Amino acid sequence: MTHPLKDTSDTSEASDTPEASGSEADIGTALLRPGRRNALRWIMLAVGLVAALVLPELVYPPVAMDIAAWALFAISVDLLLGYTGLLSFGHAAFWGSSAYVTGLIAIHWGLPFPVAILGGMLFAMAIAVPIGYLSVRRTGIYFAMVTLAFAQMIYFIANQFSGLTGGENGLQSIPKSFFGVESVETDSFYFYYAAIGLILLGVWAAWRIIHSPFGRVLVAIRDNPARARALGYDVDRYKIIVFVLSAGLAGLAGGVFAISHGFASLEELNWTTSGKVVLITVLGGIGTLWGGPVGAAIVVMLEDRLASSGFEGTGIILGSIFVVIVLLFRHGIWGTATDLLQRTMAGRRDQGD
């Protein structure tokens, strides 16, 4: 398995192996025939669907909603980091601005929440166009710094237009209007089932993007931009398109989050939010798609436990986890698990044949 971020500092020749061009994080890709590989993908999708549907039975529904929203947010980051090789450290800009726009639409126009979220998502995609256009001019670490700086600019702008955004107080009491269905509007358990469809739609979109010809080009760009360019692909255009798509998914997640909580605050736009989603993505496993949901479940539930136990040093805990993951488990939880699975399968096949 090739890891999305190259393990050598040499960027020119590191990825010349034949397998380097695949989204090989799916279970056992190299070892399975294409037909079975496809079947496994569908099984994973089905398992994900079931997990999403039983989640509020297992944990407190608002926490389940948080997990789902952060999971999609992490997937949006992974679409860039794992499948295109771009680390966006400014995705809070899209999550947060969509949270605000979703909230504003819901408050001022009283529209049903899926419509409000759609509006927030479109807004996130709209601001992603100029930010993406400028940011893709740089790669690697520069891309991370530039996106971070632009996100901070959005933060300051939101803080400045406090008449609209509520400044330090944020947007309060965002309604959960849903075509007059009272159980959804008042009970977080039913709200979860009304909103999870949007999240699943987002996950499905990401899955479709990754397993499409477009997604293959992205992976080719990740592994060797010069070669992709030589093959005639307009690398920058692909990067901008995936950046905007990713911002849309982040916006979808942010909109659901804002409706679920009933408020949108500046914290949603802050760089700590960008950092947290990157942490979740890396913890789950870069370039794995399913790592995002796993990382989100762990981090959200950990934060929930810490908050309810009255411990305030969340940064210490999260920072330490991050340091350990980056030092020792760079493939993340999902990546490490699939690595192990592949190794045992390979071992068994060697013995069996």
Add this chain to the structure above:
Amino acid sequence: MSAFVQYTLQGLAAGGFYALAALGLAVIFGVLGVVNFSHGACYMLGAVAAAVLLDVVGMHFWVALVVVPILLFVVGVLMERLLVRWLLRLDPLYNFLLTFGLSLILVDVVKRRYGVSGLPYERPAGLDGQLHIGALGLSTYQVFACLFSFLICGLVWLLLTRTRVGMIVRASTEDAERTRALGINVGRWVTPVFGFGIALAGLAGVMAAPFRAITADMGSNFVIILFAVVVIGGLGSILGAVVAGFLVGLVEAYGQAYAPAFAQVVIFVLMAGVVLFRPAGLFGREETA
């Protein structure tokens, strides 16, 4: 006119902090290829250390200007030896993420120990008044901060251009691979250079102590502005870091004076302009990617 001079001075003083810290960021990046996300946290540690040392042992500002950077140098050496070192051969994004995690820890530790409200730090005697030049009344501390950061930047410049160590640092900033090929042991300088870069962030922190609110979060926004500074100056460029540092300080000060609503935004607009028209930064060279 007098107001304009005051804004300029204010901008140069604030720019001095950016320039010193960005200089540290630039030498670390040059030799190690690491963008240190915890640079803001180290700047904060510098200011907090100055305040705590004043409070506990009554350490004078002038002494702190020397002692705190030495302490931060040790912190930097430990960081490099224990953590950063293990990821040097990998994609630089990993060290970016590692230092981000470190910065979360450092900020939270300080927050839990010293709370969220600011620590007090009085302007040292002799620097707390006003300097009168003709009709102009200027803050003595700002004049000092401005001159002192010029001085340090100048000293670092001399160090880099006139000494053997400096030559090695500059050579490996230009092309680490070729420097190694010439038989120079670049690896030997990795740890001290990292420590030196962190010490510069700490020095900027001490200088900011009498000037800014000392809180655990003071480095959080600072580090992002710092990233904007090095993007504007060109990350590989040491001169670029210094010039862009002062430039951003000035832009921020004029912004606060003439368009207070957009003071912070102006910096990022400037960065956007540089990325648009000169992607490699004002003093940077085009990447070969």
